Amino acid sequence: MTKFKVATWNLENLYLPGSSSGPPTDAAYQAKLESLAAVILNLDPDVLAVQEVGDQEALTDLLARLQNRYHHTRLSAHPDPRGIRVGFISKLELHEPLDFVAFPEEGLASVPGIDGKGNPVAVSRMGRGALLVAVQPKAGVTVHLITAHLKSKLLTYPSRSGRARFSPQDEDERAWVAGMALMKRTAEAVTLRVKANALLAENDCRALIVLGDLNDVVDAATTQILKGPGGSEINNRRALNRSDQGDDTRLWNLAHLIPTARRYSRKYRGTGELIDHIFVSQELLPGKPRRLPAVDSHVDAIGDGLPAVDDHPGARLGEAGSDHAPITAVFDL
Secondary structure: OOEEEEEEEEEEEEOOOOOOOOOOOHHHHHHHHHHHHHHHHHHOOOEEEEEEEOOHHHHHHHHOOOOOOOOEEEEOOOOOOOOOEEEEEEOOOOEEEEEEEEOOOOOOOOEEEEOOOOOEEEEOEEEEEEEEEEEEEEOOEEEEEEEEEOOOOOOOEOOOOOOOEOOOOOHHHHHHHHHHHHHHHHHHHHHHHHHHHHHHHOOOOOEEEEEEEOOOOOOOHHHHHHHOOOOOOOOOHHHHOOOOOOOOOOOEEHHHHOOHHHOOOEEEOOEEEOOEEEEEOHHHOOOOOOOOOEEEEOOOOOOOOOOEEOOOOOOOOOOOOOOOOOEEEEEEO
16 A cells, blocks of 8 residues: 655745845754754655745755755745745656636635725735645556645734734724735635635546645634535544545545644644644545544644744744644555
């Protein structure tokens, strides 16, 4: 039986030193690369979805520390205004790459938003483009993977000077900006689900994995949008092993397979929350009863464990490691 290991990891501001979001010194940059590389080499996934890659050159420097294990790389062509983007590094050849960023007509084609100065605008594309690839982990088996990094829960408030604020002037402004941020993340989740629908509708037993930083927890409405039809929950073994008409279009969130004590991927103000997710189609849960993957959140992968973060995005500038834990899933194919 072939083992197939996938992972997703937000690398937290992978930039060259000296850039506005990068490490301030070359020594800090090298420490970050070494800490990231040590985790990746230890986990050793076949395919790793990455988020927050700011510079292609920085990813190249990281790959140079991975002992020549990863020969295939693809980055999204659609970074956000800060320059961060999603991508894949892989031991397996990446086929059928597809960038997508526009909200589809079949979904929420446009939602209200504001620009940096507070002017109303129509938002019709993802803040950071999503990326689709296909791999063949064994002969006759094709797996499609989509990675994305949805709108952050960190709220950015406008100002006439154009400089972003991270504290509201009052509660009316906070509610207003939070509502529009939620609408954008919702439209992004719908965009992923519409793309998944197209792949599942054309399904000829090819598997689908959707993974990445979704910036919200398991039960959040935006995360639930990706699941599709309800009824066969992965944490309800009786329902899981009873086939129903939703199986062909359902995506199972593997979150509940993570051991309870480690079921988080970030610490916000000291509290763990799982905002990085792996969803899979039924082809990756074969058999009767269904064969489940081994899933984990590696919260202790770096040093003393995950650092706690707050609403100040520059607080960890130049720090090694990442403020997210990598999530892995190992499948028997």
